[in-house]
Amino acid sequence: MTESSLPSAPARRILAIWCRRLAIDRWRLAEGIGEGEGADAAPLALIAETAHGPRITAANGMGAAGGARQGMMLADARTLCPELAVAPADPASDLAFLERLALWAQRWGPWSALDPPDGIVVDVTGVSHLFGGERSLVADTKAAFEKRGIAVRLAIAPTAGAAWALSHHGPDGAILKPRDDAAARLADLPVAALRLDDDTLTVLKRLGLKRLCDLHGVAREALVRRFRNRRAPAASPLVRMDQLLGRVPEPLLPVVSVEVPLVQRRLMEPIRHRDLLDRVVADLAEDLARQLEGRGEGARRLELGMWRVDGEVVTRRLELAAASREPAHIAGLFGRKLDDVDAGFGIELVRLRSAWTEPLALGQGDFEEAAETHGTSLAACIDRLSVRLGAEAVRRPVPHASHLPERAQRWQGPLETEKSSQGEFEFHARPLKLFDRAEPIAVLYATPDGLPRRFRWRGSVHEIARAEGPERIAPEWWRERSCVRLRDYYRIEDGEGRRYWIYRDGIAGDGRGGAPLWFLHGLCA
Numbered sequence: 001m002t003e004s005s006l007p008s009a010p011a012r013r014i015l016a017i018w019c020r021r022l023a024i025d026r027w028r029l030a031e032g033i034g035e036g037e038g039a040d041a042a043p044l045a046l047i048a049e050t051a052h053g054p055r056i057t058a059a060n061g062m063g064a065a066g067g068a069r070q071g072m073m074l075a076d077a078r079t080l081c082p083e084l085a086v087a088p089a090d091p092a093s094d095l096a097f098l099e100r101l102a103l104w105a106q107r108w109g110p111w112s113a114l115d116p117p118d119g120i121v122v123d124v125t126g127v128s129h130l131f132g133g134e135r136s137l138v139a140d141t142k143a144a145f146e147k148r149g150i151a152v153r154l155a156i157a158p159t160a161g162a163a164w165a166l167s168h169h170g171p172d173g174a175i176l177k178p179r180d181d182a183a184a185r186l187a188d189l190p191v192a193a194l195r196l197d198d199d200t201l202t203v204l205k206r207l208g209l210k211r212l213c214d215l216h217g218v219a220r221e222a223l224v225r226r227f228r229n230r231r232a233p234a235a236s237p238l239v240r241m242d243q244l245l246g247r248v249p250e251p252l253l254p255v256v257s258v259e260v261p262l263v264q265r266r267l268m269e270p271i272r273h274r275d276l277l278d279r280v281v282a283d284l285a286e287d288l289a290r291q292l293e294g295r296g297e298g299a300r301r302l303e304l305g306m307w308r309v310d311g312e313v314v315t316r317r318l319e320l321a322a323a324s325r326e327p328a329h330i331a332g333l334f335g336r337k338l339d340d341v342d343a344g345f346g347i348e349l350v351r352l353r354s355a356w357t358e359p360l361a362l363g364q365g366d367f368e369e370a371a372e373t374h375g376t377s378l379a380a381c382i383d384r385l386s387v388r389l390g391a392e393a394v395r396r397p398v399p400h401a402s403h404l405p406e407r408a409q410r411w412q413g414p415l416e417t418e419k420s421s422q423g424e425f426e427f428h429a430r431p432l433k434l435f436d437r438a439e440p441i442a443v444l445y446a447t448p449d450g451l452p453r454r455f456r457w458r459g460s461v462h463e464i465a466r467a468e469g470p471e472r473i474a475p476e477w478w479r480e481r482s483c484v485r486l487r488d489y490y491r492i493e494d495g496e497g498r499r500y501w502i503y504r505d506g507i508a509g510d511g512r513g514g515a516p517l518w519f520l521h522g523l524c525a
Contacts, residue, residue, distance in 0.1 A: 017145070023057060
């Protein structure tokens with residue numbers, strides 16, 4: 001087969017889906033209001049609290065007709081439309097709703113990506129023939145969204161930028177063929193079709209550049225000089241134009257569905273007694289453990305849902321200090337959370353799912369030793385304490401990236417992840433008891449820079465039998481003032497065998513104060 005007879009790769013085709021009223025449609029569906037059931041019977045706006053008062057984030061058709069606009073202050077909108085009803089906006093729920101729509105939209109292509117705050121991008125390369133052509137694909141997509149009460153505008157183009165521009169500023173259902181001249185076809189679109197930020201759009205409008213055709217030729221050379229220092233695509237019309245025309249690639253992050261381990265029991269007869277519920281939970285824990293073992297994972301966050309006969313759902317949640325898939329441990333922890341469960345007329349469905357998992361490798365244990373000891377791991381002990389005392393009552397020390405001892409350790413809950421921008425430092429041995437605030441002491445020494453011989457602390461004089469040091473720690477220059485003095489730490493032992501951790505604040509003649517001061521910072525074992 002010659003090179004000319006090789007089949008060419010299909011031209012890339014991107015379907016852009018713009019959910020024009022995503023926030024309003026999501027709120028309507030959450031409230032159980034169907035399309036045509038009075039969704040636009042009264043003016044409605046979603047508001048968000050700002051430093052200057054409530055501001056409108058979205059409005060329905062009646063609200064927009066009454067004068068409510070996105071970004072408008074609620075007081076101004078009420079002046080134009082006194083009967084305007086309001087509801088709180090929920091951007092997190094809107095994004096989660098958009099993610100679910102993106103996964104659902106993968107029926108029209110192999111992968112999809114988010115285009116926040118209200119758009120979806122679907123790769124439909126080579127799949128249009130399955131729907132009878134691109135026109136039929138667009139019609140099928142629009143009908144599917146409208147059936148669910150979601151208003152959308154669609155477009156297909158070779159690039160995500162061109163598809164976005166046509167869906168937002170072109171005719172609904174526009175299709176840009178691979179052989180079409182994209183620059184000429186999109187020339188009459190406004191510069192807002194480039195997905196630029198507000199400041200950049202304002203600059204372009206002040207320069208008299210209102211349409212995409214104005215950015216070619218001499219204007220492009222001038223824009224190169226004006227925007228040469230802007231690297232972000234949303235702040236550079238040249239980068240956006242090149243992405244629109246396919247001159248430079250535009251990375252897209254596909255949305256990938258994650259399967260959550262889930263097991264459930266549909267009961268032949270509703271149960272009301274606690275011992276039966278404990279038995280069901282134990283069975284579910286064993287089923288979930290087998291699933292997790294097959295995936296090589298352990299559970300960190302668990303959710304137990306109990307469906308009652310009357311339709312009510314009782315939920316109990318549990319978080320573990322470390323990844324685990326021990327059925328007895330999981331069932332035992334849930335057992336302490338079921339004391340206040342009201343079964344009503346009976347529970348007919350019990351479901352256990354792990355919303356957060358972590359890799360947990362398989363391990364070979366010593367069966368005989370485990371049978372003899374039956375010990376409890378530290379993670380299991382923390383889980384039991386957290387369930388009994390509350391998650392806020394259990395804390396653990398976590399190393400922090402700082403040379404200073406009082407900043408080298410922080411306390412956090414067992415369920416919080418460790419955060420450190422510099423990693424853990426390999427410190428020297430630190431005392432077991434570190435004071436929250438170093439206590440001043442009086443020290444007798446032979447020379448200003450020599451080892452201490454005797455010190456007075458809390459009214460008692462201690463003779464120093466052994467001393468080790470110094471360990472010099474310089475101030476953190478990025479955090480402290482220039483006048484802060486360095487420290488020399490010593491590990492000492494008195495005549496009675498007690499060990500201390502003391503330091504000298506400053507050295508003689510450093511020009512940062514008078515004579516050095518001594519402090520006791522911790523007690524050694």
